[in-house]
Amino acid sequence: MSGYDQEIEQLMAEYRTRRNEADTYRRRINSLTGTATAPRRVVKVTVSARGEVAEIEFPTGAFRRLSPKELGDVLKATIAEARAKALEEVDEIAFGNLPLGLRPSAALNGTADLSSLLPEEPEPQERVRDYMERGVREAGNGES
Template identity: 65%
Template structure:
């Protein structure tokens, strides 16, 4: 087996390992929930990693003394806190798997700088040109 074939096999094995790892992280993310409790224990909510409401609990009767508008505001605030807790946990789970400075919570909230992830021009243009000029393709022409 030539050096290039060994390198291709190594790259494919590395790709498969990274893909398996990404699938494992995805499964763990799908299990994440975030929980928050409002002041005075008016309401306790749990949301999934996608921000879907999983559970609502009224641990005390404090909600009975609130107007519908007050209760709605407390619910919205508490749901947002629970979602932030879930996203924070996801950020810590995948910190080593995403480009530096990019977080899943920023992607999900729409605040991510996509230019950092996918720049308008790839940084390695010269390296690729050099590879094409002197690398694998040059060697194959010489072998024929």
């Protein structure tokens, strides 16, 4: 096996390792939830990191004293608080594995500026560029 083949194998092994790590993080993130309780224990809500409402509880009868609009407002605010808590957990798990300054919660909320992370023209890594240049020259000379 040539040196380039070994480098390609090493790069593929690194890729597989990172892919497995990403899958592990995805599973952990998908299992996260956040829970919030409204003032006066009107409602308690549990939300997934993806923003799905998992559970709504009415721990007391306090909700009965609210108008439908007031109850709706309390529900929306409590759901937002629970989602924010779930996203805080996502940030804690994934923050160290993302490009500097990118918070997963910002990406999920649509407030992240991803254009600053992705250049207009990507630069290939030096090893890949070297392999591409040598591979093209060697292929043109009939060498392998």
